[in-house]
Amino acid sequence: MGHIDWAEIAQASLDTLAMLGGSMILTVLLGLPLGVILFLTGKGQMLDNRAANGALSLLVNILRSVPFVILLIVMIPLTVALVGTSLGVAGAIPPLVAGAAPFFARLVETALREVDKGVIEASFAMGAKRRQVVINALLPEAMPGIIAAATVTAIALVSYTAMAGVVGAGGLGDLAIRFGYQRFQTDVMVVTVVLLLVLVQALQMVGDRVVRRVSHR
Amino acid sequence: MIAFEAVSKTYAPKAKAGGEGHVALSGVSLSVRAGEVFGVIGASGAGKSTLIRLINGLERPTDGRVVVDGDDVAALGVEGLRDLRRRVGMIFQHFNLLSSKTVADNVAFPLKLAGRPAAEVKARTAELLARVGLSDQAAKYPAQLSGGQKQRVGVARALATGPKVLLCDEATSALDPETTEQILDLVSGLNRELGLTIVLITHEMDVVRRVCDRVAVLEAGRVVETGAVEDVFLHPASATARRFVREADGEPAAGAVLAGRVVRLTFRGEATYKPVLGEVARTTGVDYSILGGRIHRLRETPYGQLTLALTGGDVDAAIAQFQAAGVRVDPVLIGEGA
Ligand SMILES: Nc1ncnc2c1ncn2[C@@H]1O[C@H](COP(=O)(O)OP(=O)(O)OP(=O)(O)O)[C@@H](O)[C@H]1O
Ligand SMILES: [Mg+2]
Numbered sequence: 001m002g003h004i005d006w007a008e009i010a011q012a013s014l015d016t017l018a019m020l021g022g023s024m025i026l027t028v029l030l031g032l033p034l035g036v037i038l039f040l041t042g043k044g045q046m047l048d049n050r051a052a053n054g055a056l057s058l059l060v061n062i063l064r065s066v067p068f069v070i071l072l073i074v075m076i077p078l079t080v081a082l083v084g085t086s087l088g089v090a091g092a093i094p095p096l097v098a099g100a101a102p103f104f105a106r107l108v109e110t111a112l113r114e115v116d117k118g119v120i121e122a123s124f125a126m127g128a129k130r131r132q133v134v135i136n137a138l139l140p141e142a143m144p145g146i147i148a149a150a151t152v153t154a155i156a157l158v159s160y161t162a163m164a165g166v167v168g169a170g171g172l173g174d175l176a177i178r179f180g181y182q183r184f185q186t187d188v189m190v191v192t193v194v195l196l197l198v199l200v201q202a203l204q205m206v207g208d209r210v211v212r213r214v215s216h217r
Numbered sequence: 218m219i220a221f222e223a224v225s226k227t228y229a230p231k232a233k234a235g236g237e238g239h240v241a242l243s244g245v246s247l248s249v250r251a252g253e254v255f256g257v258i259g260a261s262g263a264g265k266s267t268l269i270r271l272i273n274g275l276e277r278p279t280d281g282r283v284v285v286d287g288d289d290v291a292a293l294g295v296e297g298l299r300d301l302r303r304r305v306g307m308i309f310q311h312f313n314l315l316s317s318k319t320v321a322d323n324v325a326f327p328l329k330l331a332g333r334p335a336a337e338v339k340a341r342t343a344e345l346l347a348r349v350g351l352s353d354q355a356a357k358y359p360a361q362l363s364g365g366q367k368q369r370v371g372v373a374r375a376l377a378t379g380p381k382v383l384l385c386d387e388a389t390s391a392l393d394p395e396t397t398e399q400i401l402d403l404v405s406g407l408n409r410e411l412g413l414t415i416v417l418i419t420h421e422m423d424v425v426r427r428v429c430d431r432v433a434v435l436e437a438g439r440v441v442e443t444g445a446v447e448d449v450f451l452h453p454a455s456a457t458a459r460r461f462v463r464e465a466d467g468e469p470a471a472g473a474v475l476a477g478r479v480v481r482l483t484f485r486g487e488a489t490y491k492p493v494l495g496e497v498a499r500t501t502g503v504d505y506s507i508l509g510g511r512i513h514r515l516r517e518t519p520y521g522q523l524t525l526a527l528t529g530g531d532v533d534a535a536i537a538q539f540q541a542a543g544v545r546v547d548p549v550l551i552g553e554g555a
Contacts, residue, residue: 004430013311027238116311116313116316118309118313119313119314119316120315121275121313122307122309122314123326123330124275124302125273125275125302125307125373126302126303126326126327126377126378127299127300127302127303127327127331127378128299128330129295129299129330132330135330136326136330137315140315140317140318141315141316141317143317157504181379201528214317216317216358216359216360217316217317
């Protein structure tokens with residue numbers, strides 16, 4: 001294990017966690033409302049609106065169909081405009097969010113569709129306003145599904161951060177590629193991959209536990 | 218309290234089918250008096266749910282007016298409709314409780330939506346849970362309750378905002394007979410003790426018989442019969458009503474009709490317990506074969522109904538004597554059933 005630079009691995013781990021944390025927060029902040037709007041403007045729903053739903057759906061599908069590596073490169077000018085650089089942790093966050101938020105939004109939409117229509121109807125029958133139905137009934141009822149969606153999204157983001165390493169974002173994925181793959185330092189690659197695995201396992205475990213906590217079905 | 222004035226409801230056609238749309242109700246007129254239990258009975262798809270949902274504005278009539286507690290429902294704005302819905306509680310076949318909230322939070326939900334202060338919400342919730350006998354289940358989640366308990370939560374929740382009207386859409390259809398009885402007792406208790414006006418929808422005549430004062434029979438979106446439960450139940454005028462009554466009582470021994478005049482005797486109240494039959498047979502010399510019969514209660518009133526074939530002796534005198542004793546006599550056409 002001669003050439004393992006543990007300090008560098010520690011730094012890379014921190015970078016990965018920072019990228020993951022930063023992009024996850026923004027993904028939820030953007031993706032959750034987007035998913036709710038996608039759901040509400042859908043056919044037969046509260047704000048049924050074909051035009052708005054079609055436009056949003058198209059935007060989401062475009063972002064989801066572009067391979068992430070391409071998104072990373074295409075977004076460089078926008079990223080520079082937003083955060084001043086396309087490098088490092090900060091430079092990775094805009095493309096990560098652009099890749100993950102539409103994905104998360106779709107999963108949120110699906111989770112909301114699973115909510116029993118009768119419960120929504122009962123809420124209206126009790127005199128709830130639309131906003132109250134969404135905030136006090138729809139979202140709490142869909143919460144287990146939304147947490148599960150967030151878990152899947154966070155794990156997808158872990159592999160996105162590894163790809164972001166390709167354009168100079170740093171992090172564990174970057175380390176695995178530069179040392180492990182390009183310089184044949186297999187041991188560095190193994191250590192980084194194990195660390196990524198531990199991270200994914202931890203996310204899944206925490207996610208599952210929270211789902212169980214909020215689910216009362 | 219509630220009036221339907223020539224109400225029709227047509228659901229918009231499916232875009233693809235390009236058809237006319239589905240007529241769920243046509244020309245429905247009826248009125249529900251304050252403080253009564255009004256039943257609506259009909260087969261699946263007859264338009265029962267549509268009818269009850271028009272009362273609290275979950276649906277809008279295509280034609281005609283629905284007036285509830287003095288308000289034309291369709292004319293109410295968003296705030297007016299919310300206010301109406303606090304005066305009209307509703308319970309559902311599948312309970313429709315929030316699975317993410319505890320029993321207490323479900324009951325408190327309408328109060329929170331109405332922005333009532335926390336202390337009031339807490340006190341009122343406790344009072345409601347005590348009323349439906351679930352004080353000890355307050356911290357549980359709906360998934361941990363039996364069907365009957367869930368419907369009790371539904372009732373408590375529907376009462377939270379102190380409504381004048383309670384709408385029950387097949388509220389006992391998902392329950393077993395014993396639990397159905399408990400929920401019906403609870404509902405009729407609310408009617409007696411709180412003076413609540415109740416509209417109850419069902420496809421079971423038995424439910425109507427146990428709790429309703431009046432009933433409307435719905436067939437393919439039209440009201441085919443309305444009246445006091447006693448009248449509709451004992452002397453159904455429409456084929457639909459007759460079918461429901463027969464379902465509730467089981468098939469009588471029709472077909473086994475022999476010689477003689479076939480009549481149906483209806484005893485109500487005190488007459489039910491009098492030994493009229495033997496007396497009449499002795500004094501008029503008629504013989505009778507019993508073809509079918511039932512003895513039951515309509516809420517608190519006992520009644521009996523017997524289908525007889527009368528032979529020999531003075532049949533007309535026998536009929537007159539029955540009538541004099543307060544028993545209603547109807548001729549039965551062969552094939553009509555009892
Ligand atoms: N939202 C809707 N869109 C289109 N058609 C509808 C809608 N709701 C009900 N219908 C149709 O209207 C008719 C009456 O429906 P409704 O739900 O009022 O019947 P119901 O008497 O309550 O039946 P059930 O006993 O099955 O609950 C049915 O044929 C149904 O298919
Ligand atoms: Mg129905």
